[in-house]
Amino acid sequence: MNRLAAFRHLCSAALVLMASLSAGSAWAQATTGSGENVQSVGGPVRLNLPTNAKDEREREREQLMRLKQAQQGVDNADLFISPRMAYKPSDFELFVRQQAGITRAQGDRADADWLDTLRRFGADLMVPQARTPEGLSLDLPTSVPDDYQLSAGDEVLVNLWGSVEGNLRLVVDRGGQLAIPRVGTLSVNGVRFGDLRGVILRRASQQFKNFDVAVSMGRVRSIRVYMTGFVNSPGAQSLSGLSTVLQALVAAGGPSGVGSFRNIQLRRQGQAPMQLDLYDLLLKGDRGGDRTLRNEDVIHVAPIGTQVGVIGSVNRPAVYELKGGETLADVLAMAGGPAALANRQQAVIHRIDAQGQTQLRTVDLSKEAGQPAQNGDVLRLQGFGDVAQPSARQMKRVRVDGEVQRPGDYILPAGSTLRDALRAAGGTTAEAFLFGAELTRESVRLSQAENYERAMRDLEVELTRGLVKGKERTIPPNDEVYARNTALTRYVERLRNVRPTGRVVLGLALDARELPDMTIEDGDRLTLPIKPSSVSVYGSVMNSGSYVFANGRSLSQYVAMAGGAARSGDTGSLFVVRADGSVVSNRSSSGWFVGGGAVEGLQAQPGDTVFVPENLFHLGNSAELKDWSTILYQFGLGALALKNLK
The missing domain is CATH 3.30.1950.10 (wza like domain)
Structure with missing residues (x-):
């Protein structure tokens, strides 16, 4: 019985164990x-x-x-x-390109190259x-x-x-x-x-x-962040949860043309704004400020700060954004420093003054590199390689004044023309009078001054001969000869004080709409006046002055309005200086004095200056001295000089 009871007890335990294992398997399956999901034995x-x-x-x-x-x-x-x-350059980038002599070409590929040239620093990243x-x-x-x-x-x-x-x-x-x-x-x-x-x-x-x-x-997971401020695509952006501030900016097209690269904030609820300066990455390779984004973060791009353009002989010409206190030396460091052939001692700053005119100022980098840069400055470093080139291949400095959109000084590439200079200045205003455009050139001024000095010496010799003949005819000299000689001497002294201006006559038509395609020289000055509304009459007339211009009037009518010629006036030598600098004379029909004949019968033009010379040269048989009264004005003396001669 004991053995039977033990066997039964063993069978019962086995059944309990099997039921337990079955229940455990069912629990795991559930x-x-x-x-x-099963567990193998062992x-x-x-x-x-x-x-x-x-x-x-x-x-x-x-x-x-x-x-x-x-x-x-x-x-x-x-x-x-x-x-x-599509990348859209800012107005300041366009201005810097103009100062660098970069013009837009025609054609799709050329336009693309123009867009990729001399942009703001960091635009390639965005x-x-x-x-x-x-x-x-x-x-x-x-x-x-x-x-x-x-x-x-x-x-x-x-x-x-x-x-x-x-x-x-x-x-x-x-x-x-x-x-x-x-x-x-x-x-x-x-x-x-x-x-x-x-x-x-x-x-x-x-x-x-x-x-x-x-x-x-x-x-x-995907997250949603908000791009605000001056970005190309503001609004909500769906990004990967691993995205950073920099990647969000790239996805949104980066800061706009007036958005800052150096003042970007990550705003997260419950925390102080975190700052990101992209120049740390661009200049130093430091991405430490680039934070991983979280859902509902806000990235705010502030407006752009101080901008400075760097052009010329530097390693990385571009437009740079500055923070407070950064100097010209800091700007040069951002641009990679001067190039190998750069003039490290001097630089030129293109600066727009309060009147909107561009001024050029030379700075000594050894002494002034520590001064703060101003917003809108364009810093240019000249290269010795450019200076060593022939003059025809060097950059040209020209000043454009008057009725243009942006008067100021400009440095243009070799081979640039007057039209290029006018385009650099933004073109003309509606009031510009192209016929009266005044181009003054240093090389022409020097040539005029040399020839003028030679002409004055010849004139003095002729006058001396005339004075001697006059004395021989009147011994002793009477009061009339003495007075004439004295007046003549004073007249020559006034001529001595006049200096040629170096004006180049452009030979435009009165209704011209475009300047000639004439190559500029270094130091040229182009002035576009407003259309004049008067005609001036000076010299030996009864009432010198300016008179309102009216279509259809002749020059003789304006002389009559001035009271006519005085008794000492030599109407046979009368001449008129046109607004374009050309001269029409009664005594000559060649050279700069075109037209010849009766000048008084010509129709007046806006800005004409009529001059009646003194009749001081008619001494005995020296009538040939009369020609000097008009020959002297081929040297571009200008209306102001004519006015002061009386």
Whole structure:
């Protein structure tokens, strides 16, 4: 009986053990939702996702991939990139290009080259050659940083081995929970990725022993950030949760033409704004201020600060943005310093004054490099290589004044013309009088001065001969001869005090709409006056002055309005200086004095200056001296000189 009772007791225990194992298997199956989760006798526990969960996850991944491919037309895209935006240079960039002598060419390829020439520093980073993921210069990081905070939508890859095995692909749900089979759910919302392994390990240790865990990130959630301020595409942007401020700026097209590269703020709720200066990256390679974004972050781009253009013989000509207190030396350092053949002692600053005119100022870099740069300055370094070239190949400095959009000094490339100078100054105003355009040139002035001095010496010789003959005819000299000689001497003294202006007669038509295609020289000065409304009469007349111009009037009518010629006036030598600098004389029909004959019968033009010379040269038989009264004015003396001769 004892043996029978023992056998029955053993069978009963075996049945209890089998029921227990069966119940445990059923519990595990109910927990995982799959019959695959079984534990072999003496083997590790294997964890797998439910079949329906895996199918749903695969469908979700395929749908997301199709969406990205449809939006971007490429595979393996990590960012939703906006279409490429055309680069639009600011007004100051255009001004700097004009100072550098860069003009816009014709044709699609030429226009593209023009847009890529001498832009603001950093524009290449914000507007890459292709705005597609293949050409994007700022790809997402291949590894997730430890400070990345998990949130709903993130995918976590969990790998377990040891007493429990599993390769799990888990998604953080909307409540911030991560569900692990046979371990349960744990909250990971806001948990740093660097701390995630420890969180999972501690929780799983409550169920299993002698195992280890490795975690990595799968698909990263999308976040929404807001771009505000002076950006090319303000508004909400959908980005990867791994994106940084810099990548968000690239996706939004970067700061606009008037947006700052150096004053960018990351505004996060509950925290003080964080500053980003892109020049730290561009000049120093320092990306320390580039923060990883979070959902609902705001990136604000402030308006651009002080701008300075650097052109000429430097390593990196561009437009640079300055912060307070930065000097000319700092600007040169940003531009990579002077080039190998640069003049390191001097530079030229193009500066717009309060009247809107461009002024050129030479600075001594050895003494003035520490002075602050002003907003709108354009710093130019001349290269010794340019100076060593023939004059025809050197840059030309020209000043444009009068009725133009931007009067000032300009340095233009070799071979530039008057039309180029006018374009550099923004073109003419509606009131400009092109016929009266005054071009003064130093080389012409020097030539005129030399010839004028020679003419004056010849005139004095002729006058001396005339005076001697007069004395011989009147011994002793009477009062009339003495008075005439005295007046003649004073007249010559006044001529001696007059200096030629160096004006070049352009020979335009009265209704001209364009300057001649004439090559400029260094130091040229082009002045475009407003259309004059008067005609001036000077010299030996009864009432010198200016009189209102009226169409159809002759020059003789204006002489009559001045009271006619005085008794000492020599009407036979009368001449008129036109607004373009040309001269028409009664005594000559060649050279600069075109027309010949009765000048008084000519129709007056706006800006004419009529001059009636003194009849001081008619001494005995020296009538040939009369010619000197008009010959002297071929040297471009100007209306003011004529007025002062009386």
